[in-house]
Amino acid sequence: MKRKLSILICCMMLFTAICGGCSNPNASVSKSGFYFDTIIKITLYGTNSEQYIDDCFELAHKYENLFSNTIDSSEVSQINSNAGSGSYVTVSDETLELIKEGILYGDVSNGAFDITIGKLSDLWDFSDIAENLTSEDNETDASVLPSDADIQSDLAHVNYKNIVIDGNQVMLTDPDSELDLGGIAKGYIADRMKEYLNSKGITSGIINLGGNVLTIGEKSTGAAYKVGIQKPFAKDGTSIATVDVKDKSVVSSGVYERYYKIDGKLYHHILDPKTGYPCDNNLYEVTIISDRSVDGDGLSTTCFALGLDAGMQLIESMPDTEAIFITDDYQIHTSSGIGKDIPFTELSE
DSSP states (O other): OHHHHHHHHHHHHHHHHHHTTSOOTTOEEEEEEEETTEEEEEEEESOOOSHHHHHHHHHHHHHHHHHOTTSTTSHHHHHHHTTTSSOOEEOOHHHHHHHHHHHHHHHHTTTSSOTTBHHHHHHHOHHHHHHTOOSTTOEEOGGGSOOHHHHHHHHTTOOGGGEEEETTEEEESSTTOBOOOTTTHHHHHHHHHHHHHHHTTOOEEEEEETTEEEEEEOOTTSOOEEEEEEOTTOTTOOEEEEEEESSOEEEEEETTSSEEEETTEEEESOBOTTTSSBOOSSEEEEEEEESSHHHHHHHHHHHHHHOHHHHHHHHHTSTTOEEEEEETTOOEEEOTTBTTTBOEEEOOO
16 A cells, blocks of 8 residues: 555656646746846746746856956957957857857948947946945046047957957957947847747747846737836836837837036946947937847947937838837837837826
């Protein structure tokens, strides 16, 4: 009798282990982690297995160690360390693909997006300065500003055409150029996570990589996901509008993400590769709705750098891509498909 009971218990345990992640329209699982210096969160519907999310976190760890220019052993750091030497660095298919995406957006934007902006970004040092400010409005003094001479010196080496590719080999021809893939890396990683989850039969969920939101399919009810567009400078993350999307990416770039003020003048982290200074074009935020998150990353920064008129013109020329621009008077400007193809709600104060 004890032997039969033991067999029965083992069978029940095996059934639970096998079916713990089986499709169940009422099941869901959510988990957060810390990668890319930010909190990321993945929520899946139709399953209660955390293993899929853990696997996505492993992907995040893998790609961070390939793409980060602050991790000495990364492939990007090896390219930077080797800059100007005349010899190539052999990289993975993933790093190669991401660099090519960066070059593509350099071409699309006519240089308004440039992945060799690394040294210029380091010079401005927005992340460290903004994180250490104690005033409520991020006010600081002029001592943190880089000199114009230093800006112009680093700006002279911002040119994505200094990247040379031969198969899986990459090099920078300019010894003072530095790759920084932070402008598109999160979007690329979100796309790879979604690809993995789809391969495992996950058809409903949300991937949020620190503001890069990528939806998987639709809700189990068939409804769209409602994604909030953050109101610039809202301390509590209040939304200024929402969009309803299915199987789409929603990515925003804004001046409120990393910034400081000096005598009331705002300096933010979205740098203009043409001037070396923060973009100054009366924009607070650009949000891109697209199929791929890497496109949302590249286009949100590109359109911000181009400004409202040129940025909107670019979006209107691209298929299956929409944009929301917020100017510094908090006026909302939308591309032609917003409200028609993409349900949109502007929220009242």
